[in-house]
Amino acid sequence: MARTKATRATTKSSSETAAEIAAEISEKVLAASARAVCAQAYSPYSHVRVGAALLAADGRVFTGCNVENASFGLTTCAERTVVCKAVSEGAREFVTIAIATAGARALPPCGACRQVLHEFAPKLRVLLVGARGKPRAVRLDQLLPSAFGPDHLRRKR
Ligand code: THU
Numbered sequence: 266m267a268r269t270k271a272t273r274a275t276t277k278s279s280s281e282t283a284a285e286i287a288a289e290i291s292e293k294v295l296a297a298s299a300r301a302v303c304a305q306a307y308s309p310y311s312h313v314r315v316g317a318a319l320l321a322a323d324g325r326v327f328t329g330c331n332v333e334n335a336s337f338g339l340t341t342c343a344e345r346t347v348v349c350k351a352v353s354e355g356a357r358e359f360v361t362i363a364i365a366t367a368g369a370r371a372l373p374p375c376g377a378c379r380q381v382l383h384e385f386a387p388k389l390r391v392l393l394v395g396a397r398g399k400p401r402a403v404r405l406d407q408l409l410p411s412a413f414g415p416d417h418l419r420r421k422r
Pocket of ligand 1: 308332340344374
């Protein structure tokens with residue numbers, strides 16, 4: 266059956282809406298996963314709980330928390346925990362990371378974590394998730410402009 270122009274337009278816009286809704290739902294799930302993994306944080310010194318959920322391009326979601334150390338300097342942030350977990354499982358392409366804290370104010374990733382995320386996904390979507398309210402979305406290249414990365418080590422032929 267031939268579809269009218271109007272029907273096609275309706276179908277197109279409703280499928281776009283469905284895609285937008287699906288993206289919104291998956292970001293809600295990602296934010297909820299980041300919030301949930303805060304419970305695993307090992308942070309007896311700072312008492313700051315951080316959870317990260319990383320969506321890989323293949324659809325897998327990895328989670329990680331901060332793991333502190335009595336030496337302080339050997340503390341691993343949630344973002345670096347989750348990147349190491351994901352890469353160890355064979356994922357290297359990432360779409361979005363949600364970073365959550367138990368506190369009301371969302372925490373931005375520290376400089377070291379920005380650099381580690383840049384290694385794999387310079388344009389990563391970053392969702393900053395507080396205990397309440399809507400997550401704030403930023404792009405990693407806004408958080409780490411003019412970044413040093415793998416390209417700077419590639420030899421010119
Ligand atoms: N922390 C993270 O997990 N991610 C960040 O990007 C910032 C800081 C953790 C490390 C430490 O356990 C606590 O927050 C306080 O600095």
